[in-house]
Amino acid sequence: MSKITEPFADILKEELKDPKFKKEYEADKHKLESEVASMYARKISGPCHYADK
Numbered sequence: 009m010s011k012i013t014e015p016f017a018d019i020l021k022e023e024l025k026d027p028k029f030k031k032e033y034e035a036d037k038h039k040l041e042s043e044v045a046s047m048y049a050r051k052i053s054g055p056c057h058y059a060d061k
Contacts, residue, residue, distance in 0.1 A: 024030045
């Protein structure tokens with residue numbers, strides 16, 4: 009197994025210079041942020057009572 013000597017932030021910075029990579033990265037980042045927001049909203053809203061009907 010090889011060691012990673014370059015910090016991830018530096019690798020990501022270089023990869024984001026590629027327009028195709030950047031577009032896909034931003035889309036994935038947006039999907040992840042949306043999922044996290046949905047999970048948080050469900051958590052704070054409590055149990056779902058309408059599902060019992």
